[in-house]
Amino acid sequence: MTTPPIPGKRKGKWPVAVLGATGAVGQMFVRLLADHPWFELVEVAASERSAGKKYGEATRWLEGAPPPQAVQNRRVIACDPGVVSAPIVFSALDATVAGEVEMAFAKAGKFVLSNAKNFRMEPDVPLVIPEVNGDHLALIECQRQRRGWSGAIVTNANCSATVAALALAPLHQKFGIRQLFLSTMQAVSGAGYPGVPSLDILGNVIPYIADEEPKLEHEMLKLLGTYEDGEVTSAMFKVSAHTNRVPVEHGHTICMTIGFEEKPTPESAIETMRSWQGFPATRGLPTSPEHPLVVTDAPDRPQPKRDVNAGDGMTVTVGRVRRDVVLDLRMVALGHNTVRGAAGGSVLNAELLASNGALDSA
């Protein structure tokens, strides 16, 4: 695959920083940005405790090969807009601090690509999965006007909401969802590190994840909403979720039962998902997978162990599309929670901003 050239008239890559770089999602950002064709990772920022240390020493690298030596040797700096020079920052900050810090960065003129929940449901903050609702990025203008910021905050969605929304977007666009029941089986990496104690989850299921059900229910409607004249109108269907933690490392599996305005057959639903292209401007972006959505015919897929890395973790796999006796359709979706559902989603958001010129001022 040829690497897409840096968009616009820009010479050289955009300098970027990661906030909260030592945690689980922060590490994923560093991995995805270490060799990015458009972005140059110039700074890693984290809490006081890590600031001043070398990144490689401050970080307990959770998986795969460690990052390049140059990145490991970088000094961790503070999450302070006066200290971070990069005009674009990816935030893997914890919700307890993300609110204040991200706002300070946006005020200081930075583009903040946030993985935190704090601003997701603000009416003037884009909550974006590029293929699903890339046009919602236009909210940035209102955000800046309204708040008087020279920078901006763009958020990606909760990991389960992301997986479900990617599977449902084509169906909603064509058939109109009326009712949606979700039951998730979520990987432990969704809880960060150290996250879920092994004594709680080895050989066990925990049928509860704090705050997860409301997030899933609300974000879904904003993601599938429509943008017009500086405003996003949320989708109007009803959503009901059960969220569960299971002993899986990566990959959220979501059982869905769906009622529609217009009744699709399983075959037409499959055809609709398979032929879906998503928001056109996302095609060909560096982190964009060849297929954002794949429908499998195997009777027992998708499975986290076998499908989570489809499209380098950016593809959502759907299977078991079948008729439902109460509503209309049942199906199962699976996606990588820390790639598509977290760091990868934010990077793709930044790429979409870059390709449409929004970062030219950065």
Add this chain to the structure above:
Amino acid sequence: MTTPPIPGKRKGKWPVAVLGATGAVGQMFVRLLADHPWFELVEVAASERSAGKKYGEATRWLEGAPPPQAVQNRRVIACDPGVVSAPIVFSALDATVAGEVEMAFAKAGKFVLSNAKNFRMEPDVPLVIPEVNGDHLALIECQRQRRGWSGAIVTNANCSATVAALALAPLHQKFGIRQLFLSTMQAVSGAGYPGVPSLDILGNVIPYIADEEPKLEHEMLKLLGTYEDGEVTSAMFKVSAHTNRVPVEHGHTICMTIGFEEKPTPESAIETMRSWQGFPATRGLPTSPEHPLVVTDAPDRPQPKRDVNAGDGMTVTVGRVRRDVVLDLRMVALGHNTVRGAAGGSVLNAELLASNGALDSA
């Protein structure tokens, strides 16, 4: 706890046999019957391959302490009504053979307490969870008349159906279920031994269990149906299920979303489940737990690892009872799939038959 005396005028225990005694469920039967106050395990029967061997040698004991030496030394005999002398047999046979074998035993005058799916949905065969629909045992009379059998077949339900039905029975009786969505997370022991290969399930979820969803949907309606004049009329609500396999040893966890004729609040639903007594004749039976149904207030329970052995595996634990935005209620139920959902359920069925005099002729 005092042991309930053998009911009726009977002197001594009833002699019983286990068919398919070497498998996972068979072993559980042997464990439960090894020291039973009313039943004496006099024979263990299994396939040709095992017949003639000592039970202890023919069996790969899957958990806990092995059975008493006397049981281990017993010779395995064939699953043949001409060879088995006991008038009461517990069947842990695989569905591929259970149909013919169980029929032969019933024809030959034996009481067959079956764990297999083959006869469950026959109109004249009781499908029974004692606390839920113990009165359905009256179907035995029709069965004998219609089929000309001197024996009888009584079945227990699919393991997930059992757990769900126990949780739902009090609510259905009081509020009338209209719609039911289920999403299960089922333990590997539900697939028997060797069952699920470790390469398929370690760190994984399989969103498919062959034939499980129809079983769960159909059996639920028969279990919650009503008996009158020699006939069971199934409940009429709609059921829709997702069934999933998770890396848990024992215990099926079931997320449920429920719509009712009369809308209960979460509080009234909890009160209804907590005050439910179930079919009165089951109280005090040897295998009957003090509480067939327990509702926990903990926000993150029930969990298989922590709740599966409640009531020695015979209690179903319900938690997270909460309002639903689409239908009326959401909640999670958990039960032991090889005890309450298999061998323990059959033994309790036999105890109910014993206590109501049905076994007096055996």
Add this chain to the structure above:
Amino acid sequence: MTTPPIPGKRKGKWPVAVLGATGAVGQMFVRLLADHPWFELVEVAASERSAGKKYGEATRWLEGAPPPQAVQNRRVIACDPGVVSAPIVFSALDATVAGEVEMAFAKAGKFVLSNAKNFRMEPDVPLVIPEVNGDHLALIECQRQRRGWSGAIVTNANCSATVAALALAPLHQKFGIRQLFLSTMQAVSGAGYPGVPSLDILGNVIPYIADEEPKLEHEMLKLLGTYEDGEVTSAMFKVSAHTNRVPVEHGHTICMTIGFEEKPTPESAIETMRSWQGFPATRGLPTSPEHPLVVTDAPDRPQPKRDVNAGDGMTVTVGRVRRDVVLDLRMVALGHNTVRGAAGGSVLNAELLASNGALDSA
């Protein structure tokens, strides 16, 4: 089994307290003491953070049924000898605080049954597994004289050292160990709660446990040492250990390769372990298992899942006793790390003290 009567002339049970009662080992103490025939759990003490709360609210109960309501309602008090009234305390304190706190209690006249590592290797502090070296309790006298304490500290050993020492004691006593290689596979509960993050151990092995190898090597020699004239002389053989963490909930499995002064055959080693009785005074104590050591003939045992609860967690199971081509014998031992290897071991130590009159002054 009949309950052994309270020893000596004492009327009524001894009042006891648990220090560090909210943690994983603390909970196990509470479970074992909740219904103890000789000890009455009158106080639960923990850190500042918990003090003042009800025990049931301060504690995230990790497994099984929660403790009796009376215990749950007890107010947590501070780990301060001025606040704790019970003359006997079981310490599940973390090593970071155990040193000072336990010393303060001993100084204040309390009997401290400690599960912490801090005092284990002190020459005047008994490090005891009752069946192995119950006679070492006599060190208490020296301890009191030397330190001027009216109370005393008695320690139990590291969990892996306990399992290994129980298996090796009969062999060392008869054949004299010269060289010992150990390779452990240790359960996550050994690291307490929250302990090992699931992201570190799901589907993984960690070939390192901080400080564990030296503990195992040193404590083993003290445990198998000899008491004479107020002094324990450590055993003199060489020990070398690898310690590993595996995704198992409870039960440490230890592969051992052993060289002896006098060469036993596998048969004579098995016979020696099977006929071993251990320190006579421990037989019949309330927590003493019928068999402290069991040797299995099954080719693939012991296994944590299947053998960890032998003797209610107080029995060590040995298997695969076979000749070694380099040294003399190879074998595998398994024991419950939080029962025999922690709380249960301390309780048994206390029972031995009670039965030999040492607690009469308490």
Add this chain to the structure above:
Amino acid sequence: MTTPPIPGKRKGKWPVAVLGATGAVGQMFVRLLADHPWFELVEVAASERSAGKKYGEATRWLEGAPPPQAVQNRRVIACDPGVVSAPIVFSALDATVAGEVEMAFAKAGKFVLSNAKNFRMEPDVPLVIPEVNGDHLALIECQRQRRGWSGAIVTNANCSATVAALALAPLHQKFGIRQLFLSTMQAVSGAGYPGVPSLDILGNVIPYIADEEPKLEHEMLKLLGTYEDGEVTSAMFKVSAHTNRVPVEHGHTICMTIGFEEKPTPESAIETMRSWQGFPATRGLPTSPEHPLVVTDAPDRPQPKRDVNAGDGMTVTVGRVRRDVVLDLRMVALGHNTVRGAAGGSVLNAELLASNGALDSA
């Protein structure tokens, strides 16, 4: 990395076949050969049961993306030298049939690269890890003369023996091993598919793998032996192994304690492993990793989850190199059991044969 050109004067790739292509190791062969620069996978052979079906239908693909459509569409043929046309065959056959079938292929003039144990210890059959003892391939000449075969059998070693031998080869060559203690923790994929039942291994350790310890002990000595004048003289040190199964998907972890003729310090051992190049002819082969052996300084590595894919599964990672109090050194090695320890090892053997001209006649 540039692809090494096909060696010798050969035009085009060598046609190759896989025997036992549908099983776990067979699938790994197919994956590794699907896009190989020197070998063209032209045939897939398996048991009667699969013969005639399309490969994609006969195979339950165990992990990752399925093979290219062209491979999936290939018809499975019989494991019969009269049916298989390729002159080079990779055998993933089960030991129960490998003996006869592999011999028939060798007799019929085929080069058999075998993963089965049957011929490994035959004096005239090379048992080869290219970097360790690539020169042993010279045994082929004797084999052909002695057996009158126009083809040949070359074997790779048991998966644990392979991992251990790669770590030990540099140390043995420099310091001379005298005594070796091994304790393994082996992944479930080593047992093939369906292999280990989940009920046996979830949350468990099985301290026994049938026949594994003798294989490990004997093969190690042949692997580290020396070739001279048509004969391999085994190394003469003593080996003693414990082999254990753990709930890990891929990656065998091996704890080793080693005594040497000349005592290395940990530092000199590390330096020796780090500077080791292995048998020179293996460098630059297509499947040869940049570093066959890596030594990590991290205190808690190697770990299967984090290190198994080093060098695309062909690198063995060693860690925790430290002094031993009984012998001389302790360390831990980890390698990918189905890549380096199985299919990848065989492919590397074939590449070495290709590069030294041995396949020119094929």
